Ligand code: ADP
C-alpha cells in the first residue's frame with residue numbers, strides 16, 4: 297500500500313503560524329471529525345464519555361490509512377494534504393497543518409484503528425504520549441476509528457481549567473453541529489454516555505437544520521441564493537420574528553468551513569436593520585464560496601478566522617443579498633406564524649448583480665399629494681410598485697399568494713393571512729411607520745436632507761421663536777435645515793420623507809404648541825418631535841386609500857420594530873383567528 301504522508305519542509309513550517317490546537321475536548325472533536333471529512337467519509341460517528349474528559353472517539357468509513365501513515369500521522373507537521381507553501385493558499389481540505397494528531401497524542405492516550413480501501417488488514421496502534429504501547433492487526437470494516445482517552449492527563453493545569461461537564465458538552469455539541477451543518481450529505485451520530493443525542497441522516501441543508509434545531513425553525517427559513525464573480529452565497533437567513541437574544545443561531549461558513557468574522561457578521565446584522573427588536577440578533581446559516589486563492593485560512597491554528605482579499609465588496613454583496621431575500625419575504629404576510637413554510641419562493645438572482653436592493657423602501661406614500669399633484673403621485677405609485685415587485689425580482693403573476701386587502705369605512709384596512717383576519721387602523725398604522733422613520737433619521741449619521749428649490753420663509757411670533765430655539769437641534773438632526781434672522785426662518789432643506797408635503801404647514805404646526813415641549817411625557821425631545829410629526833403627516837381617518845397605498849401601509853407596518861402600538865401606545869390592529877370565527881358557526 298502506498299504511503300502518502302510527508303514531513304513538511306522547514307520553510308513551509310515557518311510560514312505556517314504556530315499555535316495551540318487543543319484548548320478543550322470540543323477542539324479534539326473538531327479536529328477528528330474534520331479528518332474524517334477529509335478522508336471522504338459518508339458516515340461519521342462521534343462517541344463521547346464524560347463530556348470528552350474520559351473518551352472522545354470518532355469512527356468513520358473513509359479512505360483509511362496504511363500502517364506507516366498511521367505512525368507518521370502522530371508526528372508533528374505530518375500531513376498528506378499539502379506539500380508546498382503555495383498549497384496553503386489554495387486549500388480545499390479541512391486540515392493541512394499536520395498538527396492535530398501530533399498535538400492530541402502528546403496530551404492524551406490515543407488509539408487508532410484503520411483500514412484502507414482494498415487492504416486486507418486492519419491495523420491498530422496505541423500511543424501513550426509518544427510511546428507505542430500496542431500494535432496489532434485485526435479484520436474489520438474500511439475506515440478509521442480514533443479514540444482519545446484521558447485528555448490532558450499529563451497537563452493537570454489544563455484539565456483543572458476545564459469547565460463543568462455541562463459546559464464542555466455544550467462546546468462539543470457546537471463543534472459537532474457546525475460540521476454537521478456544512479456536510480448535510482454525510483450521516484452523523486453523536487453518542488454521549490451511551491445516550492444517542494443526535495442521529496442525522498444524509499439529507500439536504502434545509503432538513504439538516506430542522507433535524508438539529510427542531511421542526512419549528514423550518515417555517516422561518518428564508519433561502520439565500522446569490523452568485524457574483526467574487527462569491528457564491530447560499531443557505532438561509534431566519535425571519536426577523538425568529539431572532540433571539542443570543543447569537544446562538546448565527547452560522548457563517550466559508551468554503552464549508554465554519555468561521556467567525558465580526559466584519560461579515562456586521563454586514564449581516566446590518567441587513568436586518570429596522571426589523572429587529574432592541575437587543576435581539578438575527579439567525580442565519582450562510583455559506584460563502586470563494587476562490588481559495590482569495591482567502592487566507594491560516595490566521596489561527598483552529599482556522600475559524602479567515603482573511604479575505606476583497607473584504608469591502610464581500611461586505612456589500614452579503615448585505616444586499618440578505619436585504620434582497622428579506623425584501624422578497626417582506627411582501628408576503630408576516631403575521632401568520634402557523635402557516636406552512638411559504639418561503640421556498642424561487643427567484644432568479646441576477647447574474648453578477650452588485651446593485652444594492654433596498655428594502656427600507658421609503659416608499660412612504662403621500663396622502664397629501666394626490667390632491668396637490670397628480671403627476672407626482674403617479675410617479676410615486678410606480679416607484680412603490682417597482683420597489684415592491686421589480687427590484688425584488690418577483691414575477692407578480694407567479695407563486696405568491698397575495699393577501700386580499702381592502703378598506704372599510706375609510707378608516708380600517710382589512711387583510712388576511714392563512715389563518716386569521718387582520719383589521720388595522722390606517723391612521724395609527726401610518727403614524728407608527730412615520731414615527732420610526734423620523735426616529736431613525738434623528739440617529740442616523742448620514743442624514744440626507746433634500747434641498748428645496750424654493751426655500752420657504754416663515755415669520756415667527758415671539759412664542760414660536762422660543763419654541764424653535766428649544767427644538768432646533770433635534771429638527772436639524774432629522775434633516776430640517778434652516779436659518780433664522782430677524783424673526784424670519786428660512787427653510788432650505790427638509791427630510792426627504794416630507795419633501796413633497798406642505799412643509800410650511802408642518803413647520804408651523806411644529807412650532808404651534810400651547811406650551812413649550814415637555815419632555816416628561818416622552819423619552820426625549822426627538823421622540824416627542826417624531827411623535828408630533830408622525831401625527832401631523834399620517835393619513836387620516838376618512839381618507840380613501842388606493843390598493844397600493846393600503847399595501848404599502850401593511851408592508852411597512854410589519855417591518856416596524858413595534859407594529860402593534862401607535863407612537864402614543866394605541867392598539868393598531870386586531871386579529872380574528874379563523875378558529876374563533878369558526879366557533880360562531882355551530883357545526884360550521
Ligand atoms: P492534517 O489534518 O492537518 O493533515 P492531522 O494531524 O489532523 O493533520 O492528520 C495527519 C494526517 O493523518 C492527515 O493528513 C491524514 O493523512 C491522516 N488522517 C488523520 N485522520 C484520518 C482519518 N480519519 N482517515 C484517514 N486519514 C486520516
Ligand code: MG
Pocket residue numbers: 327330331390391392394396397
Ligand atoms: Mg486534521
